[in-house]
Amino acid sequence: MKKVVMVAMMGLLAGCGLFRSEEPRIEVDNAMVVVTPGHDLRSAVVQAATHRRWSVQAMANGDIRCQIVQRKNVVTIDIVVKSDTTYAIRFVESNIPNRKYNQWINNLQREIAKWATR
Numbered sequence: 001m002k003k004v005v006m007v008a009m010m011g012l013l014a015g016c017g018l019f020r021s022e023e024p025r026i027e028v029d030n031a032m033v034v035v036t037p038g039h040d041l042r043s044a045v046v047q048a049a050t051h052r053r054w055s056v057q058a059m060a061n062g063d064i065r066c067q068i069v070q071r072k073n074v075v076t077i078d079i080v081v082k083s084d085t086t087y088a089i090r091f092v093e094s095n096i097p098n099r100k101y102n103q104w105i106n107n108l109q110r111e112i113a114k115w116a117t118r
Contacts, residue, residue, distance in 0.1 A: 025098040026105055028089035033116045035085055041116060042081045048111035049079075065092075068104065075104055087112070 035041050045064055049056050054066040064079040076092040089108075094101050 023098050023102070025091060025094075026102045027091075028087075028105065028109065030082070030086050030088065031109060031112075032086050033113045035116045036118070039116060039118070041084060041087060044115040044118075045079050045081065045087065045112055047118075048115040049108060051115070052108055052111050054108070063090075066108075073100070075101060077105070 033041065033044070035044065042064070046056050049064070049066045052068070053070075054068045057065040057067075059065050059078065062081075064081070065076070066079060067074065067076045073096045075094045075096065078090040078092055080088045080090060082088060089105060091101075
């Protein structure tokens with residue numbers, strides 16, 4: 001009887017998604033944005049990150065280090081401006097699930113696209 005109950009509970013937990021595999025973390029290598037003439041992609045990245053409450057720090061190699069802290073959740077990334085219209089986002093560290101990380105990165109990318117045309 002105990003085995004039947006255990007099997008039923010495991011099936012119930014599996015159905016609830018507790019055994020679901022972690023989705024992969026997105027990699028942004030050559031994101032392209034439309035930049036309005038007179039605007040600068042690097043400035044748009046800084047403005048967008050700041051607007052989304054990321055702390056921004058210029059690195060010696062020209063990259064932009066961004067970190068966001070919400071409660072106990074921390075994400076650190078480097079943004080590399082490759083050209084006037086393309087950039088990459090490099091993962092540095094995170095203590096949140098990839099699903100949440102991906103949401104934060106997607107939101108940041110949408111914000112960068114907005115600031116590039118303002």
